[in-house]
Amino acid sequence: MLNINKFISDSITNRKDSFFSADLEKFHEELSGSIRNKSVLVIGGAGTIGSSYIRSVLKYRPSKLYVVDISENSLTELTRDLRSTSGGYVPDDYKTYPVNYNDDVFYRMLGKEGPFDIVANFSAHKHVRSEKDHYSITALLENNVIRAEKLMRVLAKNPPEHFFCVSTDKAANPVNIMGASKKMMEEMIMAYAGSFPVTTARFANVAFSNGSLLDGFIQRMMKRQPFSVPTDVKRYFVSPDESGQICMMACMLGQTGEIFFPKLEEHQLTSFKDITEAFVKSIGMEVLPFDSEQAAREYAAKMPEDTKFWPVFYFTSDTSGEKSFEEFFTEGEALDLDTFHSLGVIRNAPRRSTADVHRMISDLENVLLLPEVKKADIVKVMQKFLPNFHHIETGKSLDQKM
Helix, strand or coil, rough: CCHHHHHHHHHCCCCCCCCCCCHHHHHHHHHHHHHHCCCEEEEEECCCCHHHHHHHHCCCCCCCCCCCEEHHHEEEEEEEHHHHCCCCCCCEEEEEECCCCCCCCHHHHHHHHHCCEEEEECCCCHHHHCCCHHHHHHHHHHHHHHHHHHHHHHHHCCCCCEEEEEEEEEECCCCHHHHHHHHHHHHHHCCCCCCCCCCEEEEEECCCCCCCCCHHHHHHHHHHCEEEEEECCCCEEEEEHHHHHHHHHHHCCCCCCEEEEEEECHHHHHEEEEEEEEHHHHHCCCCEEEECCCHHHHHHHCCCCCCCEEEECCCCCCCCCCCCCCCCCCCCCCCCCCCCCCCCEEEEEEEEECHHHHHHHHHHHHHHHHCCCHHHHHHHHHHCCCCCCCCCCCCHHHHHHH
């Protein structure tokens, strides 16, 4: 049986222990004091990072945990997983709600069951593929920016002790709309940093996260379909557990207005091609490379049950918004690289006024409502708020690929 956690450790992150184990040990008492017997609300908590955050937080025994996510099935699996884990802890006051955090019923729940001591928002459109046209871009911006700002306004009336909202490495010098939306989110939440403690984190790819290329390997294998892999892309990776630990530490240990990131170095970049070859080897097979999707599909459709070769279509990345490298901070950002062993902190994140944020939200809403709106129109409005947003447009989307 394939052990995904072991594969991640052996072939992707190349570390047996958590990258953040030294920081977790050093700040154990502070984390415990911030979480024990506290009430916690996690929005988007059934996804890979949100659920990993929950598992990290539960080790410090909060008294109350409410989880909101639009996926009822994923909430069910989260609960089954938490209840089935040996030695795990789930508070008596534990509830899951399959609702959108923009729905009226969410705010009724928040008003009645809150205020919460700790609030973390993981609800996000996270894929570069989400910018194929103005419909998908509208949904992305509404979720990542507009609805997130409404949540901040409501929370400001009954402030939590800690608030965290997940970001992405792609927010640093963004070249795609998803990354730019997260940069806008960062600056939006910082406008509320004077009202209650606000932090965020940029981090690397989460290995085998839901919907990721690597997670797709498992689905393709179960369905006896070919893999499709870029040959020219290298990325930084953290494990699912590490992703939750980053967010927990940023949420509980950060000072308001700070952005956290992992102190990964260039030699820790890993190519998707190398991961693919290691994965195929781990299931007892060898890669059979193809240079066309059709040929790979045809081979997969007729390959024998006892095959020792797995078809892989290799291609060069050419879709809109693809960045050739990853970065966690940009020139001019003040870095603290000393407080934590494996985490860096951006101390001087821009703090816009709430008036600036409201104008930005208004401009976004106005352009999104235009009957003949085009992607370029939306990008232009975003660049008004983010002058360093240099969008890469190729006219191609990941929906056009296997």
